[in-house]
Amino acid sequence: MAFGIMGGWNQSQAHAQFVANLVDFKMNIQAGLEAPRFSKQTFSGCDVMMENRFGQNVAERIDDKGHKIEVKGTFSSGMGGGKRL
Secondary structure, eight states, X not given: OOOOOBOGXXXXXXXXXXXXXXXXXXXOHHHHHHSOXXXXXXXXXXXXXXETTSOHHHHHHHHHTTOEEEEEOTTOGGGOBXXXX
8 A cells, every 4th residue: 555644843743653553453444544644843851742632541551651731622733634535
């Protein structure tokens, strides 16, 4: 399968998340594209951006591990995007 996800800095991270959605989580292509995404925008520190579509328990578990979470909106452009053609 050939695919590409727009997203600048997050592009490679979004590619990895999409492949994991298909292979590891057994999602179909559309579900894999629509699944919530997260992003690490720096090489250092514990900052993580994540879409608000993750459950609150996910954010709490990440926060408990010491990460600083910045919650973004639904289908945030900073997380990359794709569509099935």
